[in-house]
Amino acid sequence: MAELNADIHDQISQLGEEGNIRADSGDYTRALGLFGQAWELLPEPKKDWEAATWVLGAIGDISFLNGDYAAARDALRGSLECPDGLGNPFLHLRLGQALFELGEEDAAADELMRAYMAGGDDIYEDDDPKYLAFLRTRADID
Structure with a gap:
């Protein structure tokens, strides 16, 4: 993979x-x-640059924290298309949370399960327990 210009x-x-x-x-x-x-x-x-993954991930995270769940969803979906985005537990977690808040429960469950499979219970530790509780209604994870 090519490297970004140092500047x-x-x-x-x-x-x-x-x-x-x-x-x-x-x-x-x-x-x-x-x-x-x-x-x-x-x-x-x-989207070919490694930096794109964390830049879009940060935009998605901040949008989520700011309550703009649609913008969070869009940025986080984009981050998954960047190098090492797919399979990143945090990106899947935030995307699942944004989808949950938007009422897209089936897609939310898929993303929250991806986060759980990659990061276990710990990935949910600092977030509202409602997301893990929701996942438990969709999957036997205990």
Whole structure:
């Protein structure tokens, strides 16, 4: 796989660090703007770069935390199409949670099960217990 130009890599990394700081402080709007800038720096085809996985994953995560479940769903689905996205337990978890919040229960159950299979109970530890409870209504996981 090709490597990003060092300058672009450094810029994307810096925007990601700043975005994480903003997200951690609850400034989701600014965080999304920073990750959006990072996304724009990726050369085409954007989804071919490893950085695309974490940039879209961060956009999806922040959108979810901000209550924009449709934007979270779209970004997280995109992240799964990037290098090492498919099978990433966190990405599947957040996508499943967004789908659940959107009322797409069958798709949510599929994604939440993928997260469970890759990360076990621990992947659910820091999130609302309703997601694991929902999964238990769809699968025998105990």
